[in-house]
Amino acid sequence: MFESSGIKGMIFDLYGTLIDIQTDEDDFYTYDTVSKWLQYKGVKIDPEVLKSEYHSKIADRMAVSKEQYPEVRVEEIFAEICNENAIWKSDTTYLGIETSKVFRSASLRRMRPFEESLKILLRYKDIPKCLVSNGQRVFSEKELRFLGLYEHFDHVIFSSDVRYKKPDPRIFKIALDRLKLKPDEVLSIGDTVENDVITPREMGMEAMHVYDAWSSLLD
Incomplete structure (x- = not known):
């Protein structure tokens, strides 16, 4: 997919996207x-x-x-x-x-990884990735590490780091800066349309709901 699309990096949400949690x-x-x-x-x-x-x-x-x-x-x-x-x-x-x-x-x-999302991380392991989560680093980072997900990301940004949340576009701008990529070179994947699809698209990124990513990226 990415060879023809110009996508050079990915931004992932955490809860509801990578981790199934209650x-x-x-x-x-x-x-x-x-x-x-x-x-x-x-x-x-x-x-x-x-x-x-x-x-x-x-x-x-x-x-x-x-x-x-x-x-x-x-x-x-x-x-x-x-x-x-x-x-x-x-x-x-x-x-x-x-x-x-x-x-x-x-x-x-309850806390467990979504196997489909893990497969995406593994399939596209050579593409730079940044996690952007409305989460608390104090325990969310531990959960990522415990589930073996932290190592799949080049950069990890939590809303607690910056004291504001998605859908604020500034948190995505930080991710783009860390990836050193332009918006049209990045795909955002998440489970919340307002946070993970609408805002990234308004910024010029490609964006998918996680269910669509499972079906289209794992064919």
């Missing part, structure tokens, strides 16, 4: 697990209070951001919560990072 960030169990873990780190907070604080702090950060599509860093949210509820002194910056991972693991219900 999480539950509203389940009491999630916050109960984190609350109990935090006891051993010197942080005393009731699970329901933890849930309320987590969501309200994210909403507050989003509200004051000047970005059209704002993003937060969850490790900073948890660091703030830990600092406010500590019963002994500790490195709350580090604790925020570790709490984020515990939170993710407690909320995780």
